[in-house]
Amino acid sequence: MYYHRKINTPVGELQLIATDKGLRAILWEDEDGSRVKLPVNGAQSAHPVLDETTRQLEEYFAGRRRVFDLPLHFEGTTFQRQVWEALLRIPYGQTVSYAQLANLLGNPKAVRAVGAANGKNPISIVAPCHRVIGSSGSLTGFAGGIAVKERLLKMEGAITTSTLF
Numbered sequence: 001m002y003y004h005r006k007i008n009t010p011v012g013e014l015q016l017i018a019t020d021k022g023l024r025a026i027l028w029e030d031e032d033g034s035r036v037k038l039p040v041n042g043a044q045s046a047h048p049v050l051d052e053t054t055r056q057l058e059e060y061f062a063g064r065r066r067v068f069d070l071p072l073h074f075e076g077t078t079f080q081r082q083v084w085e086a087l088l089r090i091p092y093g094q095t096v097s098y099a100q101l102a103n104l105l106g107n108p109k110a111v112r113a114v115g116a117a118n119g120k121n122p123i124s125i126v127a128p129c130h131r132v133i134g135s136s137g138s139l140t141g142f143a144g145g146i147a148v149k150e151r152l153l154k155m156e157g158a159i160t161t162s163t164l165f
Helices: 048-061 078-087 098-104 111-119 146-156
Strands: 003-009 012-019 022-028
Touching (some): 098 111
Antiparallel strands (some): 003 012
16 A cells, blocks of 8 residues: 655655555656656555655755655665665765766666666655766756756755756
8 A cells, every 4th residue: 555645845846655664755746656657646644654754854955864764665676776775875965976876886887777777766865866976977867857956966065056057
């Protein structure tokens, strides 16, 4: 069973989806669920995981939380789950390139596969795919949009100047 909640944040409305195993997804406003293959039209629910996720996201956006402590329910291929777990090890306020992430996984030739798995990360912000950038330092694809990625990285102090024109 899926439990749903929509919350307003400084980066727009987010939809939280949980199961009894943990947080299953954080979806961006108007996302249709195809990226993560989940139903997005569930009734608003009460659930302890949703309550705790809401609280921790509020703290994060207020600058009072740097590390999330939530039960996560990742579903994907073994490789995708390895990439998503590796995202959890990228410290607040830091970035890594797709190549660095592939190296961290012990598979330096898997840069494109890492990028594809990163793009399907179902738990945005908490599993911080926004901290993965191009080798040149460019901000590349992000389900929430490049402007949101830049805003999150600026909020964390990972970048200080605008990369958008």
